[in-house]
Amino acid sequence: MQKRLILTxxxxxxxxxxxxxxxxxxSPFVFAEFDHYLRATRIxxxxxxxxxxxxxxxxSAPILRSGRCTASSR
Structure with missing residues (x-):
């Protein structure tokens, strides 16, 4: 049986x-752009x-509304 490596x-x-x-x-807002995910999927x-x-x-949405886009907001 041949093993197969599955890459994700x-x-x-x-x-x-x-x-x-x-x-x-x-951009801190690229996550909201569909094209970002499309490009990543095509790659x-x-x-x-x-x-x-x-x-x-x-x-994510409340963090952006409050204007806190930093590592400490995670």
Whole structure:
């Protein structure tokens, strides 16, 4: 029996690095843009990944409304 390696990508809506939005061309609001997820999925598909998982965090909206987009708000 041949074993198969299954490759996946996980996309976290609030990001993995608190200050990554400060990168040139970055935005703290990219998680709200459909095109962001579409681009990420296309990159995963081009890399022949088997699945893409999307994580949503319900508390993101209140953090953005309060204007607190920092690591301490997580």
């Amino acid at each position: 990508a996980g996309i976290n809506s609030t990001g993995y690095l608190a200050d990554s939005w400060r990168h040139v061309g970055g 995963a598909h081009a890399g022949t990944l088997d699945a893409v998982f999307f994580q949503t965090i319900r508390r």
